[in-house]
Amino acid sequence: MPDCFPHAVTFPFLCTTMPTDTKRVRGPEVSQSPTLFLCKHVAVLPSHGRRADGRQRDQVDVRPVFVRCGLVSQAKGSAYIEAGNTKLMCCVYGPREMERKDETDMKCGKLTTDMRFAPFSCLERGSWIQGSQDKDLSLMLHESLQPAVCLHKYPRSQIEVNVMVLENSGSVLAHAVTCASLALADAGIEMYDLVLGCSIRQNGASYVVDPSYMEENSCSSVSSENQGGLTVAFLPSLNQISGLQSDGEMNEETLTAGVRTCIEGCYKLYPVIQQALTKAVRRAAPPPSES
């Protein structure tokens, strides 16, 4: 039988140095997207005026979101969220019996989160194997969701949350948190509150709410002070912050103002999520007809 994988011939050293998934056809080990070499100047975005997608700067102008529950029938609960071009879906399985029995605390249930990027979701192709960035995001998702879930009601059991990013156009973590809490609610898991996520990107004196991928990865040409990203996960009816993460360089006042802006952004999202949830409940258990 002729060899039908041409790069297995061209690159005989493939899969020798790193443990890789041999079941999938991969490109050569060292290959880079041509866009990396092309768009050196594209990364600089203007720091005033309207944003590329027509939204306002320095205002809580989040992208309109589209959310829907129950798109995966096999899962206990599921949700899909779309904000601009950021598209992700989340499935919740469980509560089911804990896999590892050696965990010390049996009085509480266990929440496991797994967040993955589809290889084609970003500008550059990713790998199918979970990288350290994905692991970090999974952990952030876990820490943001855990305070909201009544885990003490599910002793000896685990609840699995899987998030798949289909298209990454910025603010992935914030939308993943929102989507996952909606999926948990759809699965009928008891929760104290919904969890909403919002992120901002600070660029000198101005900021953008719910940044797109380009805005997230742009390097500013103006000042180097106060550059950074911030993501907040918020429980709206309890007024509690369950997740907070920032990087870059910010002074204290900017950070504090940023957190407040993010909370405001979460409140903007709240009615949309509530509506999606009531719609899902109505569909699952239609109200008795008045006759």
Next chain:
Amino acid sequence: MATVQVSEAEKVYILHGIRDDLRVDGRGCEDYRHMEIETDVVSNTDGSAKVTLGDTAVLVGVKADIGKPRPKVPNEGYVEFFVDCSANATPEFEGRGGEELGTELSNTLYKVFNNKHSVDLKSLCISAGEHCWVLYVDVLLLQCDGNLYDAISVAIKAALFNTKIPRVHISADEEGGKEIELSDDPYDCVRLNVENVPCIVTLCKVGHRHVVDATLQEKACSVASLIISVTHKGTITCTRKVGGGSLDPESIFEMTEAGKRVGKALHAPLMKLLQQEESLGKARQKVGFLG
């Protein structure tokens, strides 16, 4: 993470103590435990430091290698972090047990250093697009007694201060080919500017107050902590909420303010100490691991 069992009565004792600004070991709420720093402890590294904070012990080694710059930033070198939780620290880390904590710590370190000023990456460039210095910062946990983040960040700052990168010369021949020449003199080195390297302050929320440098017992009483990395100027380069609980927005603002204050105060004595140790030169008495 290494955990200890704390009974209900002990918890109440710790909580009441912290409420009255008096902790179990006699410290106030914003005091650190006794800290010891020694640099240049491993001769095979380009820079190393050992830090003990209470019973937490961390060893950091920095190795400089020549690598290829990242295509996105051809005129900069880069820094890689790796945290190893050895089974020496606690039996829980045996096998793959420490992996999760290790990735969490190293991912946070990448965030802490994800800005333009912490380390001058441009100074690590040898020839743009071709060669650059790659600093491998390897962190080894020798003992865990709470507050790993702070100890690690101080150790990294000390190790980077201690790092000596050999001077290289680039000579071009007639045909335009470039050659890298390493200086013959082992003392002909470049030092890094560590002025802007941030220190991490972990604030543990215990009851209605927060404490700095929590021991394992105090950590067991808290539901959530906030990590803040602060430079000597008071710029915040990273914040992150860790732990299973949520925090009130107001208490987050309070903790940020306290973290900034504590972190800022940490830098001056640390730099003074490092410079003092450096000025001793060969007359310095080495303490090593048994001191």
